[in-house]
Amino acid sequence: MNAGERPFLDIADVTVSYGATRVLDAIDLGIREGEFVALLGASGCGKTTLLRTIAGFIMPDAGTVSVNGRDVTRLPPDRRGMALMFQSYALWPHMTVAQNIGYGLKLRGHSRADVARRVGEIAALLGLEGLEGRKPAALSGGQRQRVALGRAIAVDPAILLLDEPLSNLDARIRMNLRHELRALQQRMGITAVHVTHDREEAMEMADSIVILDRGRIAQRGSPEEVYNRPASAFVAAFMGAENVLTLQGAMDGGAFSIAPGPFNAGCRVAGPLPAGGVEVRFRSEAAQLAPADAAPSTDEGTLRLAGEVASTGYPGGVWRHTVRLGDPAEGGAVVLVDAPQPFAPGQAVSVALAPQTFFVFPAAGALPVSPPDSRPADRSRRLEMQQA
Known part of the structure; x- marks a missing residue:
């Protein structure tokens, strides 16, 4: 409106x-x-x-x-x-x-x-x-x-x-x-x-x-x-970005740098975000799945993950892979990734997330760097109309 x-x-x-x-x-x-x-x-x-x-x-x-x-x-x-x-x-x-x-x-x-x-x-x-x-x-x-x-x-x-x-x-x-x-x-x-x-x-x-x-x-x-x-x-998850990772990073100039971890390379994303843990979410169809030895992306905004295929299924149109990232007992994760062709269980793979295909939020309990106006947008517009 x-x-x-x-x-x-x-x-x-x-x-x-x-x-x-x-x-x-x-x-x-x-x-x-x-x-x-x-x-x-x-x-x-x-x-x-x-x-x-x-x-x-x-x-x-x-x-x-x-x-x-x-x-x-x-x-x-x-x-x-x-x-x-x-x-x-x-x-x-x-x-x-x-x-x-x-x-x-x-x-x-x-x-x-x-x-x-x-x-x-x-x-x-x-x-x-x-x-x-x-x-x-x-x-x-x-x-x-x-x-x-x-x-x-x-x-x-x-x-x-x-x-x-x-x-x-x-x-x-x-x-x-x-x-x-x-x-x-x-x-x-x-x-x-x-x-x-x-x-x-x-x-x-x-x-x-x-x-x-x-x-x-x-x-x-x-x-x-x-x-x-x-x-x-919450909104990202509700709109289909159900894959979730908890990663570490800090502000670096005007961008947030995700630190390299046990299963991820470092990358830079738009800030501001609080230093420490962040929650990364993405959809299964947004990721690019490739063999582990594929040439890495040179885009500093691409998030690259290393893992192993745990299972493969065909829901229709694409192949859906369950990919194990790192050791779950040591903070690893399991994600779903779609691809046009199947990868065999046990195969080492790379998961690449280009900029704009994943979302980064403060981890649960962390405060935003700049807290937003708590008034909903519609209420703000109503107040503006009343003051006009």
């Missing part, structure tokens, strides 16, 4: 507790009109609680929820201009497709003719023509998902809330419906907030990803930003 732009959906300092357990801790999040935002995180991180707080099913202990400048924090769900699509679809089993889609319109007092017209438009839009007379039991999972979506958008919501609506579908249907749902959201210009635990789903569908960790925003950014520039070791 650009500086000076007022959020269409504005979550300000929202805190929610269940008894003595704080589930959301002063969440600040601004979403612009027409934006598709994915709330991503592990189970228990607070993403569904945040979605239900936005919807009005949970009242926050503190903070506000505003839509287009209007405070809706204490309004019931049906007066917020939002529609929520549930994981279970929640279709009425005794109603037909047409009756399910038109249910919200009927509750709002629309005439029978208006309901029929709108249901026809939605059925055509979602590829449900000819199925209007069927009941949910006679539909496939993908068709039921479309009916649930049709019911949600039939009432022309300003904001569409999606609670893992694709998680009950098989992989092939889920992949197709990701693209259909995203295309529909863009065509209609609806502001959407989508809860998911599926990283790939969030990356493919969202304009912006919000990663939650224990009730707080760990990072918010575009899919490219959170994937290539994770703000913390």
Whole structure:
């Protein structure tokens, strides 16, 4: 969201507790009109609680929820201009497709003719023509998902809330419906907030990803930003950089020098970082695997590791190797590395990580050299707007 732009959906300092357990801790999040935002995180991180707080099913202990400048924090769900699509679809089993889609319109007092017209438009839009007379039991999972979506958008919501609506579908249907749902959201210009635990789903569908960790925003950014520039070791791991090494080093001029170790050569990376231990993370597909006697890289930013292949498997497309670095009893590590061809178990290998393919963070318990502003970026922008 650009500086000076007022959020269409504005979550300000929202805190929610269940008894003595704080589930959301002063969440600040601004979403612009027409934006598709994915709330991503592990189970228990607070993403569904945040979605239900936005919807009005949970009242926050503190903070506000505003839509287009209007405070809706204490309004019931049906007066917020939002529609929520549930994981279970929640279709009425005794109603037909047409009756399910038109249910919200009927509750709002629309005439029978208006309901029929709108249901026809939605059925055509979602590829449900000819199925209007069927009941949910006679539909496939993908068709039921479309009916649930049709019911949600039939009432022309300003904001569409999606609670893992694709998680009950098989992989092939889920992949197709990701693209259909995203295309529909863009065509209609609806502001959407989508809860998911599926990283790939969030990356493919969202304009912006919000990663939650224990009730707080760990990072918010575009899919490219959170994937290539994770703000913390937690975010890097969640975005697939699950290989982890603990190495030593110190600042040297404007860069951080990783010291040579039992299984790694020295290299220089962008600072600042605290002297001592650092946590290095990388993805299995980011590394280059080669025989141990291969010519080393001359780039001082490349991290080179020496190890031995412990096992080899073929998950599809590439060969995946378990590589043992050093002696685990003496601080060594085991990492996964992909390669286009297999290396035999027991073979000595070199693992090369080019700059920008690995991420370096202060080790657990270490303090950053320059502590960042503790205010979330959205809160900073809100303060700037208020001061303008």
